[in-house]
Amino acid sequence: MAQVPVEEGVFTWPSDEPRLIGSQCTECDNVMFPTQSGCPKCSSSSTEQIELARKGTLWTWTIQGYPPKSPPYAGNDDPKTFEPFGVGYVELPGQCKVETRLTENDPEKLSIDMEMELTLVPLYTNDDGDEVMTFAFAPTT
């Protein structure tokens, strides 16, 4: 089965070691995700594309316990088979905190400040039979 990204330009693709694609302000070095053309810190209109760090620490988290409404959610929204998933912000050192799915959905196994690493996870299968991939962070230990 072929794999395709949920959207072009969000993370490097294809890649064995994926990275999120963000923007950095050319005036004040502020880092943003996803890419954007203006800087909310210094109001500059000049940003350039950068690849973000693959590793960071968990800043906060929750567990999505019920199926998000579909649309827009593209994953499994069947209440009978829905699997809760983790969502959090991972702080990438010296860059920014990115909101992300987490591969872990057990509250006992998640804690603020734990080390995390970027990975890609299957979200759904599209009409062409391709596996659509999105990004998530996974605990490194």
Add this chain to the structure above:
Amino acid sequence: MSTDDVAIVGIGMHQFGRSDLSGMDQGVVAVRAALADAGVEWSDMQFAFGGSAAAGKADTMVSKLGLTGLQFINVSNGCATGGSALFSAYNSIKSGMFDLGIAIGFDKHERGAFRVDNSTWYGKSGMALTTQFFGMKINRYMQQYDISTEALDRVSEKAFRNGSKNPMAWRKKPMSLAEIQESRMLSYPLRQYHFCSPAEGGVAIIMCRADKAKQYTDTPIYLKAAAVRSRRFGSFEVMAPHLAPEHGDGPTIDASKAGFEMAGMGPEDMDLAQLQDTESGAEIMHMAENGFCEHGEQERMLAHGETEIGGRFPVNTDGGCLANGEPVGASGLRQVYENVLQLQGRAGERQVPNNPKTAYTHVYGAPGISGVTILAR
């Protein structure tokens, strides 16, 4: 009272919850109730500011209320729609432009959590949910300031108890701590009964120049401040795919400071407050962000019942969003409606004792906006 003050002279509401009426018609019901409360006619209104998030353009309600040619401006500002209508009405009078006018908010939402309008990777991937933001914000806050899950449960218990004393509330059944603690986990650490639901309803507030207030009522309530603020760089807000590495104050802290400055008062001068309680953790965090306690102090305050109707500083006396639900366009004005009742001594079974003189409201919503009002009699 100074001559340039603004007074509230009439309030009206359509009950929150579920109704067969359209959202717009619930707004019309609220307007008619407010007109009756002030003893005035629709034709006396010199201006109106009104809005809803999901129930149509407010200005079209003139076809039912009367085509009087008044200046009617639609306001659309998410959860701060009502607050923004009020702020605009306040300034229209304070500036001397008009003497008498009305702020209107109403709404009607589909059942279940708010649907997000985001078809990019963000919504597709299962993010962009307001419930996740609240779960993540309180989860970090609880760890930082040592707040227990029992504190969350107590906020909900209080809300449903207060709602049971409010004939206009949606949820009027008190709920035990155990029922709350056993409800379904929606967004850790928040359970079903920690969250409010989208709902329906309408509220209208009639305002006039303070020196003319006694024409309409013996008990005018003065609007001492109305402030709305958006987010600043570094704050942690709902629907944010990324956050800055540094921390900045959120819009609630900014709106609160602006409101107190405008009123020439401080948190210690307030007798009661209605604070945005989209979920019970929000009430806890907003107690501190609005300046009513230190971070972490809420645990003790809740355990001792200090924010109960008979407590030292009553919070969400009408049951808040938790017991009333959240019709986005009307929610902020519902808080003002409740404070007017409290200050006029008309709150019935849920009346705050000892004749409160001052009251505070605070709304918060996407994408990081807060609105504050300060009322005094």
